[in-house]
Amino acid sequence: MRRFPVHGRGATCRDVFAFTVRLWNRQPARLAIIMTAMLASTLADVLMPLYSGRLIDAVSRAANAAAPASDSAVAAFSVPIALALGGIAMRHVAFIGLSDLVLKMISDVATEAFHHVQRFSTDWHANSFAGSTVRKITRGMWALDLLNSTILVTLLPSFVILIGSTVLLGWHWPVMGVIFACGSLVYLAFSISLSLGYVAPAASLANRWDTRLSGALADAVSCNAVVKGFGAEVREDERLANIMTKWRHRARRSWVRGTIIGSTQGVTLVALRVAVVGYALLLWSHGQATPGEIAYVLTSFIVLQGYLRDAGMHVRNVQHSVNDMEELVAIHNQQVDVADRPEAKPIRITNGRIDFENVHFRYANHPLPLYSECSLSIEAGERVGLVGPSGSGKTTFVKLIQRLYDLSGGRILIDGQD
Structure with a gap:
């Protein structure tokens, strides 16, 4: 398989993201509500470890004093509950808005793609399989759904968690904040670069064969009368089997590369865990951290690790969505071959010469x-x-x-x- 350099993929990625941003600009208020609600929900996750650590410290102090739980323990218990309920409410608002946003975008994309295809030249239609064209449009529609959900509901909160946790930990222990920030950035940069430079070329090739497979199936079924007329059933079986074999090999290559990246990301997270937990134990051994603060660090890392693990998977989802939308965006960007001039007026036929x-x-x-x-x-x-x-x-x-x-x-x- 021919390898594509990262910068060679950049133009396609830019085209897809520019196309998505143009669709977002049609619904700015709805997009702002979704992003605000997701940010508020994620901030609740950022503050949860802080109050969990305070709860442990408050209970520890009360136990040492042989006294009932203090007001600080009750407060440290109540705040996380309130944050959790607030986060649920904000996510509900975000998902309702996301449903309306995505449905409007998919409707617009499908309608406009159909409008473009209907106005392409006869020559274009003569050289394009109908089944392949339908597959390009429908695959791109659902890829747009996955792309929006991934960016707005998963990747955006991941970056907020990264920034918020780094700021809070850096406020207590600057070195810990640096470890969090550097480790997370290395992980994300590693995930993005490998997805674009290693997985995306294989996925793009697999999608092209998926399009050919859909075209071969649709055209063979729609032209079944011709196939029967020439007794060509065996030939069509062999032709489809050949395309299916090539698609299977290319799809497997794409899936295996995605699995390799997932395993490598897991090793990177283990290395980050060693650095964070090791430094926290070092602080505790020197009397610079209480048990509650250790619990705060561990809880923060568990939350961050969950978001980073999901972010690694969702970076691959973004790459997959971009590959699936490439051909749909190409249809939208293709110029109509037989187009009216701007100054053209409707023809008025009276005689017919x-x-x-x-x-x-x-x-x-x-x-x-x-x-x-x-x-x-x-x-x-x-x-x-x-x-x-x-x-x-x-x-x-x-x-x-x-x-x-x-x-x-x-x-x-x-x-x-x-």
Whole structure:
């Protein structure tokens, strides 16, 4: 398989993210509500370890004093409960908003993709499998759902947890904050770079074969009458089996690479755990940390580790979503071959006279023109028969009048209108 450099993937990633941002800009208020609610919910997770540590210290002090739980213990117990309930409420708001946001985006994308495909040239449709085109659109639609959920509901909270935990721990122990920050950034940079440079090329190739597989299935089934007419069932079976084999090999390569990255990320998290817990024990051995503060560090790391582990998986989800959206974005970005000029006015046909004036036309994949300096007139109501051998341009003549293709030169007038 041909390897792609990271910068070679960047243009595609930028196209997909720019496309997504354009869709976000259509719903700024809803996007702001989702992000605000997720930030508030995540801040509750940031503060939870802090109050858990305070609860342990308060209980420890009360036990040493042989006295009942103090007001500080009750407060340290009550605040996490309030934070948890508030976090649940904020996540509820975020998910309701996300549902509305994604459904509107998917509806817009599907409608606009259909609008584009309907207006592509006859030549484009003649050279594109209908099943493949449908697969490109539907796969991209659901990839857009996964991309939004991953970015707004998982990756955004992960970065908030990283920043919040680093700030709180750095406020108590600056070195601990540096360990948290550096270890987390190395983990994320490692995950992103490997996903884009190692997994994405294989996933992109697997998606292209997935498109071919869908096209082969759809076209064989839709043209079953032709297949039966020529007794070609065995040939179609062999053709599909060949495509299926190639798809399976390429999909397996993509999945195996994703598994390798997941295992490597697990080893990186173990190394980060050794650094964090080891430094916490060092502080405790020198009397610079209480049992509650040790519990605070351990709880913070457990929370951060959960988010980082999920972030590693969701970085792969983003990469997978980007690969799945590539062909959909290409459809949206493709220019319509036969487009009206901005100053064009609706044609008004009264009589129906047709004039070819020095018409020059050739198909894109043919070096020789089919028509060269062709001029003729067909009066309104006149009946004309087109006679000639196969491939002489009889069908093309009608298609040019319908403007299913643009001319290479000259013009066609209907009642004097171009």
